[in-house]
Amino acid sequence: MQLKEYEDWLAQVTVELQNYLVSRGAQREVAEDICQDVFVKILEMALILPPDELKPYLYRVSWSTYLDYYRRTQRYQKLVEYYLRPTESKLPENTNPDLAVALAKLSRRECQLLILRYDQGLSIQELSSHLEIKAGAVKMRLHRVHRKLEKIMRRDRNE
Structure with a gap:
């Protein structure tokens, strides 16, 4: 050959x-x-x-x-x-139980975004460079996750 x-x-x-x-x-x-x-x-x-x-x-x-x-x-x-998905046992004692249940229903990516922003205290700019997306996209993702958490918590209260 x-x-x-x-x-x-x-x-x-x-x-x-x-x-x-x-x-x-x-x-x-x-x-x-x-x-x-x-x-x-x-x-x-x-x-x-x-x-x-x-x-x-x-x-x-x-x-x-x-x-x-x-x-x-x-x-x-x-x-x-x-290690990264928040559960009731890993959350602080004063955490709202409805919030703990709602956090467990989020996707891994959404949880990671919340952990980076609120647990690790990264700014929008730091998140933007870490995730390699624009700052506006970070803000929009955070806004959507907040809205999703709110909907989950409302739905769970009404059930």
């Missing part, structure tokens, strides 16, 4: 691997990153396999790499949920 043919074959296999990972639940960007990592690993190992043996090997390695990534992100999610 000539070098150009081999490069074309590798490009085709890369697309197949990405589509395979996406069909198994990976996001497109994650699949691209995993394929790149797999090919870097193969190059570093200086593995010499004929194409008919290399392709199944690439599929196995890419799938196991994706599983490792998935398990790692799940573990990270659990840690973030446990």
Whole structure:
């Protein structure tokens, strides 16, 4: 096999691997990153396999790499949920119980925004640079989270 043919074959296999990972639940960007990592690993190992043996090997390695990534992100999610999501047991004693219940119903991203603003005391400008968004967007997100908290608390009182 000539070098150009081999490069074309590798490009085709890369697309197949990405589509395979996406069909198994990976996001497109994650699949691209995993394929790149797999090919870097193969190059570093200086593995010499004929194409008919290399392709199944690439599929196995890419799938196991994706599983490792998935398990790692799940573990990270659990840690973030446990340590960053406010719960009644982590809130100060004088916290309104309705507020504690409402905070538990917010998304992780919304909770993170509130924690950065009120627990860590970041200014709007600091939040803007930390989240890499405009200050106006930070203000709007905070406004929406406040409104959402208010709606949740009203709805819970009326039930």
